Amino acid sequence: MSEVTVKAFFDEDTYTVSYVVSDPGSGRAAVIDAVLDYDPNAGRTAHHSADKLIAYVRDTGLTVDWILETHVHADHLSGAQFVKSQLGGKNAIGEHIGTVQSTFKDVFNLTDLAVDGSQFDRLFADGDTFQIGNIEARVIATPGHTPACVTYVIGDCAFVGDTLFMPDYGSARTDFPGGSAAQLYTSIRKILSLPGETRLFMCHDYKAPGRDEFAWETTVNEQNERNVHISKHVTAEEFVEMRESRDSKLGSPKLILPSIQVNVNAGHLPEPDDNGISYLKIPLDTI
Numbered sequence: 185m186s187e188v189t190v191k192a193f194f195d196e197d198t199y200t201v202s203y204v205v206s207d208p209g210s211g212r213a214a215v216i217d218a219v220l221d222y223d224p225n226a227g228r229t230a231h232h233s234a235d236k237l238i239a240y241v242r243d244t245g246l247t248v249d250w251i252l253e254t255h256v257h258a259d260h261l262s263g264a265q266f267v268k269s270q271l272g273g274k275n276a277i278g279e280h281i282g283t284v285q286s287t288f289k290d291v292f293n294l295t296d297l298a299v300d301g302s303q304f305d306r307l308f309a310d311g312d313t314f315q316i317g318n319i320e321a322r323v324i325a326t327p328g329h330t331p332a333c334v335t336y337v338i339g340d341c342a343f344v345g346d347t348l349f350m351p352d353y354g355s356a357r358t359d360f361p362g363g364s365a366a367q368l369y370t371s372i373r374k375i376l377s378l379p380g381e382t383r384l385f386m387c388h389d390y391k392a393p394g395r396d397e398f399a400w401e402t403t404v405n406e407q408n409e410r411n412v413h414i415s416k417h418v419t420a421e422e423f424v425e426m427r428e429s430r431d432s433k434l435g436s437p438k439l440i441l442p443s444i445q446v447n448v449n450a451g452h453l454p455e456p457d458d459n460g461i462s463y464l465k466i467p468l469d470t471i
């Protein structure tokens with residue numbers, strides 16, 4: 185199996201892990217789930233997180249071919265457009281992005297938003313493949329957290345987005361529009377039927393009770409043996425019951441409103457008003 189180089193960047197403000205995945209043979213690379221910093225108190229964006237990732241790409245002489253999203257994130261603004269402006273590359277996401285766009289076009293009254301995913305350079309269907317240099321990458325549709333979630337299998341690694349978290353933390357919530365605990369179970373089973381030694385890279389880590397360090401890499405074998413929500417011993421019925429009961433007690437993520445209206449538009453910030461200032465919308469009593 186092809187060897188890939190994986191460099192992780194952890195954003196402690198949103199507990200998000202972004203990755204640069206590269207083929208050492210060709211120097212070609214993909215960026216996964218880049219973050220745009222956002223201070224909700226000041227309404228101010230910044231590039232500190234993306235700058236670290238960009239510096240790594242430049243210092244190591246990589247060429248970015250792809251800027252990938254595992255899904256429409258609800259906890260951070262996407263840094264994809266800033267990274268693209270600095271490094272080039274095609275931005276891509278799962279083909280069911282239109283379903284997510286349609287839902288939130290209505291919530292935010294985004295009258296100009298196309299709901300066909302045309303803001304992205306490529307939309308991936310389940311089973312699609314693409315190249316990162318000499319390494320073949322494969323897309324697995326893994327809905328459940330959102331309808332458009334995908335997992336990227338790149339060499340002996342899989343980037344699972346918000347499906348699984350570390351084994352001691354469990355799985356992603358399924359109560360967003362279009363989410364489904366039963367679908368998430370099926371999606372996770374797909375991931376956990378990859379070869380046991382497959383390296384799995386999480387999109388988030390929140391530390392688990394009793395763990396002092398952030399962590400984001402595990403394996404299929406480890407998840408199957410000891411994921412607290414969905415080890416190989418857990419049935420679909422047990423998982424759905426656990427997930428739905430937990431989800432009913434969760435509050436909204438801190439940045440859900442600013443994040444989603446930007447991320448359904450591929451990370452483009454809103455067009456400025458006639459005074460030159462861009463505004464985000466806060467829909468009342470909807471989410």
Ligand SMILES: [Fe+2]
Binds near residue numbers: 255257258329346
């Ligand atoms: Fe998410």
